[in-house]
Amino acid sequence: xxxxxxxxxxxxxxxxxxxxxxxxxxxxxxxxxxxxxxxxxxxxxxxxxxxxxxxxxxxxxxxxxxxxxxxxxxxxxxxxxxxxxxxxxxxxxxxxxxxxxxxxxxxxxxxxxxxxxxxxxxxxxxxxxxxxxxxxxxxxxxxxxxxxxxxxxxxxxxxxxxxxxxxxxxxxxxxxxxxxxxxxxxxxxxxxxxxxxxxxxxxxxxxxxxxxxxxxxxxxxxxxxxxxxxxxxxxxxxxxxxxxxxxxxxxxxxxxxxxxxxxxxxxxxxxxxxxxxxxxxxxxxxxxxxxxxxxxxxxxxxxxxxxxxxxxxxxxxxxxxxxxxxxxxxxxxxxxxxxxxxxxxxxxxxxxxxxxxxxxxxxxxxxxxxxxxxxxxxxxxxxxxxxxxxxxxxxxxxxxxxxxxxxxxxxxxxxxxxx
Numbered sequence: 001x002x003x004x005x006x007x008x009x010x011x012x013x014x015x016x017x018x019x020x021x022x023x024x025x026x027x028x029x030x031x032x033x034x035x036x037x038x039x040x041x042x043x044x045x046x047x048x049x050x051x052x053x054x055x056x057x058x059x060x061x062x063x064x065x066x067x068x069x070x071x072x073x074x075x076x077x078x079x080x081x082x083x084x085x086x087x088x089x090x091x092x093x094x095x096x097x098x099x100x101x102x103x104x105x106x107x108x109x110x111x112x113x114x115x116x117x118x119x120x121x122x123x124x125x126x127x128x129x130x131x132x133x134x135x136x137x138x139x140x141x142x143x144x145x146x147x148x149x150x151x152x153x154x155x156x157x158x159x160x161x162x163x164x165x166x167x168x169x170x171x172x173x174x175x176x177x178x179x180x181x182x183x184x185x186x187x188x189x190x191x192x193x194x195x196x197x198x199x200x201x202x203x204x205x206x207x208x209x210x211x212x213x214x215x216x217x218x219x220x221x222x223x224x225x226x227x228x229x230x231x232x233x234x235x236x237x238x239x240x241x242x243x244x245x246x247x248x249x250x251x252x253x254x255x256x257x258x259x260x261x262x263x264x265x266x267x268x269x270x271x272x273x274x275x276x277x278x279x280x281x282x283x284x285x286x287x288x289x290x291x292x293x294x295x296x297x298x299x300x301x302x303x304x305x306x307x308x309x310x311x312x313x314x315x316x317x318x319x320x321x322x323x324x325x326x327x328x329x330x331x332x333x334x335x336x337x338x339x340x341x342x343x344x345x346x347x348x349x350x351x352x353x354x355x356x357x358x359x360x361x362x363x364x365x366x367x368x369x370x371x372x373x374x375x376x377x378x379x380x381x382x383x384x385x386x387x388x389x390x391x392x393x394x395x396x397x398x399x400x401x402x403x404x405x406x407x408x409x410x411x412x413x414x415x416x417x418x419x
Contacts, residue, residue, distance in 0.1 A: 006183050006184070007182060007183050007184070007185055007240035007241065007242065008183075008240065008241035008242075008254060009179050009182045009183050009238055009239075009240060009241070009254065009255045010238070010239065010240070010241050010244050010251045010252075010253070010254050010255070010405060011236050011237065011238060011251070011252045011253045011254070011255065011348050011402075012091075012092040012237055012238075012239055012244050012249040012250060012251055012252065013087075013088035013089060013090075013091040013092030013094070013191075013235075013236065013237025013252075014087070014088055014091050014235075014236060014237075014252060014345050014348060014349070015083070015084035015085055015086065015087030015088035015089075015091065015193070015233070015234065015235040015236070015237075015345075016084065016087065016232075016233075016234055016342060016345050017057065017060070017080045017083050017084045017087075017195075017232045017233040017234070017338075018030070018037075018057070018232040018234075018332050018335070018338075018342055019037030019055040019056060019057045019058075019230055019231065019232060019332045019333065019335075020035040020036075020037050020331050020332045021035075022057075022059075022060065023087055024087070024091060024345065024349065027342075027345065027346075027349070028349045028353065030331065030332075031328065031331070031346055031349065031350075031357040031378070032353075032355060032357070032378050033378075034331060034357075034358045034360040034376060034377060034378065035331055036216065036330075036331055036360060036361070037055035037056070037230065037331065037332050037333060038053050038054070038055055038215065038216050038217070038228055038333065039053060039054075039055075039056070040052060040053055040054075041053070041054045041056065041198070041203070042056060043056060043116070043198050044119065044199075044200045044203075049207060050214075051212065051213075051214040051215070052203075053213070053214070053215055053216070053228055054198055054203065054228050054229045054230060054333060055198075055228055055229070055230035055231070055332050055333030055335070056198055056230075056231060057080075057231055057232060060079075060080075060083075062074070062079040062082070062083055065082070065083040065086045065087065066079065066082050066083060066086065066153060067086070067153070068152070068153050068154075068155070069082065069149065069152060069153050072136065073136065073139070073140065074140060074145070074149055075114035075116065075117045075137075075140040075141070075145070075197070076114075076116050076117075076197035076231075077110065077112070077113065077114050077116065077146055077195045077196055077197040077231075077233070078114065078140065078145050078146050078149045078195070080195045080196075080197065080231070080232060080233035080338070081108055081146045081147070081149065081150060081193075081195035081233050081235070082149050082150055082153050083233065084193060084195065084233035084234060084235035085106075085150040085153070085154075085191050085235045086153070087235070088191060088193075088235045088236060088237040089154070089191070089237060091237070091250075092237040092239075092249060092250075093247075093249060093250075094189070094237070096154050096155060099154050099155075099156055099189065100154065100155050100156055100157065100158075101158075102158065102187075102188040102189055103158045103159075103186070103187045103188045103189075104156050104158060104159040104160075104187055104188065104189050104190065104191070105159065105160050105161075105162075105177070105178055105181045105182075105186075105187045105189075105190040105191070105192070106147045106148075106150045106151055106156075106159060106160070106161040106162070106190075106191045106192075107147065107162050107164060107174040107175075107177045107178050107190065107191070107192045107193075108146045108147040108150070108162075108163050108164070108174055108192070108193060108194060108195055108235075108337075109163070109164045109165075109166060109169075109170025109171045109172075109173050109174040109193070109194035109195075109337045109338075109340075109341065110143055110146055110163060110164070110165060110170055110194060110195055110196055110336070110337035110338075111165075111167045111168055111170065111196050111202070111336035111337040111392075112196050112197070112199055112201070112202055112336060112337070113141070113142075113143030113146065113163070113165070114140055114141045114142075114143065114145070114146075114197070115197075115199040115201045115202065116197045116198065116199040116200075117137050117138075117140050117141050118141060118199075118201065119199050119200045119201055120134075120137060121133050121134070121137060121138060121141070143163050143165065144161075144163050146163050146195050147161040147162055147163045148161045150191060150235075160187075162177070164177065165337075166392055166396045166398070167336070167337070167392035167393050167394065167396060168299070168334065168336055168337065168339055168340070168390065168391065168392040168393070168396075169340060169390035169391055169392035169396045169397060169398040170194050170337040170340070170390075170392070170398075171193055171194030171234060171337060171338060171339060171340035171341030171342070171343075171344065171390060171398075172258065172260075172340040172341075172344065172388065172390035172398035172399065172400050173260060173390075173396075173398050174192045174193055174194060174341065175192045175193070175236065175238075175255065175258065175340075175341070175344055175400050176258040176260060176398065176400065177190075177192065178190030178191075178192035178236075178238045179192075179238065179255045179257075179258060179400075182238050182239060182240055183240075185240070188239065188240075188243060189237060189238070189239050189243075190237070190238040190239070191235055191236075191237055192235065192236055192238060192341075193233065193234045193235035193236055193338070193341035193344075194233065194234060194335075194336075194337040194338040194339070194340065194341035194342075195232070195233035195234075195235075195337060195338050195341075196231055196232070196233075196335055196336035196337045196338050197231045198229060198230065198231040202229060202336065203229050206226075206227060206229060209268065210226070211226040211227055211301075211303050212226050212227060212228070212229070213225040213226040213227060213228055213302060216228065216330075216361045217301075217302040217327075217329055217330050217333060217334075217361065218302055218330065218361045218362060218363070219298070219300035219301065219302045219307055219327035219329060219330050219359055219373065220300065220307050220311065220325075220327070220359060220362070220365055220366055220369040220371055220373045221302075221361070221362050221363055221364060221365065221366060222363075222364045222365065222366040222367070223363060223364070224302045224303070224304065224307065224366070225302070226301075226302055226303050227301045227302050227303060227329070227333070227334045228302075228329075228333040228334065229333055229334055229336070230329075230332050230333025230334055230335040230336075230339075231335055231336075231338070232332070232335045232338045232342060233338050233341070233342075234338050234341030234342035234343075234344065234345045235341065236341070236344060236345065236348070238255065241254070251405040252348040252349070252351070252352055252405075253347070253348040253351045253352065253402045253403065253404060253405060254402065254403045254404070254405045255400065255401075255402060255403075256285075256286035256287065256288065256385070256401040256402060256403045257282055257283075257284075257285030257286030257287065257288075257400075257401050258282050258285055258286075258398065258399060258400040258401065259277075259278045259279065259280070259281025259282030259283075259284075259285055259397075259398070259399045260278065260281070260396075260397065260398050260399075261274055261277055261278045261281065261397050262274075262394065262395045262396050262397070263395035263397070264394065264395045265395045266395065267393060267394060268393050269305060269309075270305060270306055270309040270310065270391055270395075271309070271395060272309050272312050272313045272316065273313075273316075274395060274397060275309065275310060275313035275389075275391060275397055276313040276314075276316040276317050278397035278398065278399050279313065279314070279317045279387070279389070279399050280317060281399070282387065282399035282400065282401050283317075283387075283401065285401070286385075286401035286403075288385055288401060288403075290317055290318045290319070290321070291321060292384070292385045293318070293323050293385050293386065293387050293401075294323060294324075294356075294381065294382075294383045294384055294385055294386055295323050295324040295325070295326065295350070295356050295374075295381070295383065295386055295387075296314060296323050296324070296325045296326070296386070296387045296388075296389060297326060297327075297328065297343045297344075297346060297347050297357075297386065297387065297388040297389065298310055298314075298325050298326065298327050298371075298389050299327070299329075299339075299340075299389045299390060299391040300325075300326070300327025300328075300329055300330070300359070300373075300389075301327075301329060301334055302327070302329060302330070306391065307366065307369050308366070308368045308369060310389065310391065311325070311368070311369040311370060311371050312368075314371065315370070322370075322371055322372075323387075324356055324371075324372045324373070324374050324379075324381075325371040325372065325373055326356060326357055326358065326359045326373055326374045327359050327373065328342070328343055328346050328357055330358075330359045330360045330361050330362070331357075331360055339390065340388060340389075340390030340398065340400075343388050343390070344388050344400060344402070347386045347388050347402045348402060350381075350383060350386060351383050351384075351386060351402060351403070351404040352404075354380060354381060354382060354383060355378050355379065355380050355381060356374050356378060356379050356381045356383070357374070357378055358374045358375065358376050358377050358378045358379075359373035359374055359375055359376070360375075360376055361376075362375035362376050383404060384403065384404050385401065385402070385403050385404075386401070386402050386403075387399060387400075387401055387402075388400045388401075388402065
């Protein structure tokens with residue numbers, strides 16, 4: 001493998017399905033303005049819960065985006081996934097014919113798969129018996145459909161389609177998988193990211209753990225009370241720099257490297273040393289130093305344990321020069337497997353547009369966190385390198401480093417290589 005020349009990997013397509021905006025343009029607007037999607041849950045009965053806010057997507061009609069599949073055959077998470085992929089492909093200005101003739105990878109991360117459909121099936125079984133379970137809904141359940149449905153939508157045949165179940169770190173895992181495949185030249189294009197739909201099972205699980213906030217998510221705030229569950233999908237189209245330049249594609253950002261690890265320390269509690277190690281792995285993979293990083297898109301769930309542990313791990317790596325550290329979960333909640341994928345799209349947009357998204361709902365920073373979380377209002381910034389953290393139950397950690405693509409520097413590097 002060491003003798004194989006490595007491709008530079010760039011992002012040429014962005015697809016965002018989020019509760020603060022559908023499509024990259026609306027998503028960008030939501031990030032810039034510090035929009036909040038928090039509101040009472042409508043997708044399932046919340047009778048008996050003392051509080052039941054979440055970040056649901058309103059006004060989503062998959063038929064506007066899914067052109068070749070019957071929408072009813074897809075669960076909500078798969079609809080999100082295919083929609084975000086369609087957005088990314090169109091943003092990259094690729095045709096279906098070009099995708100069908102290319103070597104491709106589809107890598108989608110998830111926490112829950114189609115657990116929303118499982119909720120419905122279990123309720124039907126309990127109330128009316130298994131014979132009343134809807135066969136159409138039953139057929140939608142396999143999590144592999146989150147990636148396979150994208151291949152079916154575009155008629156892709158030279159493709160590997162995988163679904164990665166590494167919970168809330170899964171979006172970054174999927175990006176890393178695609179980065180490796182493009183970098184080594186195994187494939188031409190990678191559609192990578194994550195998807196999940198709001199479901200009763202996951203909301204109830206976090207509620208029973210005592211980690212659901214009553215009203216809003218306040219990462220790094222001294223009075224933070226927990227997460228708000230959310231939903232959505234983020235899909236990025238990756239290709240080599242050479243390919244992107246040859247077809248005149250718009251380049252949003254460059255993937256510089258990533259790090260993964262699993263400490264298996266505790267079912268739910270994060271581990272500071274392991275998170276720090278994962279960040280170091282990512283920085284080393286990207287060939288950058290902590291001093292190069294302009295801001296960190298933190299996992300930043302808003303729980304007492306996560307925010308303190310993650311902030312301490314950041315200081316362990318970055319020392320006294322801790323970059324601005326923000327959490328977009330304050331705006332769109334915790335979208336589980338989509339979380340780090342949507343955050344990655346946010347990083348790419350931040351690099352392109354020259355701003356740092358805010359951490360909203362902020363009143364006073366917890367001294368134990370001690371980070372500049374860009375409270376409540378976005379700030380303009382000349383960005384070159386940004387870091388995106390994804391942390392998950394079971395000790396799964398994933399960190400991706402993105403860089404601003406600069407054409408002049410790329411041309412000089414190519415000229416130097418030719419000389």
